[in-house]
Amino acid sequence: MIKRLLPLLLICGCMVGFFYPSTAMPQKDTHDLVLIHGYNNRHQWSYEFLQQLVLSKGSQNVFVVYANESDKIATEIIGGKVVTFIGDRNFTAGIQSIEEQAEIVSKKLKLLQQKQKLDPVFDIAAHSMGGLVARKVVYLLPNQVHDLVTIATPHQGTPLAREFEWLAYFVKGQEGIKSMTPAYVEKFNRLYPVENSPFYRDGKCYTIAGDADSWIDRGVSGELAVGWTLLSLKYGQDSDGVVFSGEATITGAVHVADFPNYNHYELIREGEVANKIIRILDE
Helix, strand or coil, rough: HHHHHHHHHHHHHHHHHHHHCCCCCCCCCCCCCCCCHHHHHHHCHHHHHHHHHHHHCCCCEEEEEECCCCCEEEEEEECCEEEEEEEECCCCCCCCCCCHHHHHHHHHHHHHHCCCCCCEEEEEEEHHHHHHHHHHHHHHHHCCCCEEEEECCCCCCCCCHHHHHHHHHHHHHHHHHCCCHHHHHHHHHCCCCCCCCCCCCCCCCEEEEEEECCCCCCCCHHHHHHHHHHHHHHHCCCCCCCCCCCCCCCCCCEEEEECCCCCCHHHHHHHHHHHHHHHHCCC
């Protein structure tokens, strides 16, 4: 008797599903994640940071782009998954102007789509000057970037670019540092406003900020100690060592997090920040 009723029960179940479909909310689409570094690639993503991104990203892939002339592609197993790198991982990356770097990065993203199966639509997380570069990339590749998370990006510029412009000569990065001055970034913001950025569908720009407490926050080789001290003494303002407090965001963006315990450099070293980025992208 049960065997004879089984087909009837299956049919009834299908009919119920047809007339009363599931009310569960669809999950947000997830995309591959692209990382873009800051000026001179001096501050580099830590292994812990990358590992946390990979572990939290699920089935999606992570790509790290270096803004220099090299198109060399390399892979590395991090957290049990393949992370793809393109470009030379040295200090020749990120020394050009915002616009030049954006052209280089856009070209490499197209190459990754052709050769490494980067999604047609992807997310970007970018540190410091890389956030300005990423904003320009959104305009160069309309409807391809879904969400952008900028980390400690000088969206209003930084006086340090003007104060230390002469130092850029030693890394051949004069054009790069000039394009982070407040005057240059003000013009950039008028040309490429966040509010009208051609994101994919409902994509947004999100911002994250940090903070430095004193000259003890050193960075890689003392640059943040010098930066924090100068910004504090000469300009009378708090900062993360590079960016004034409150200026790592911009009109049109959604400011999602402040990390008072992490300075400009530590924001891309700590797994806690990586976790926050993934939560933002998955919301």
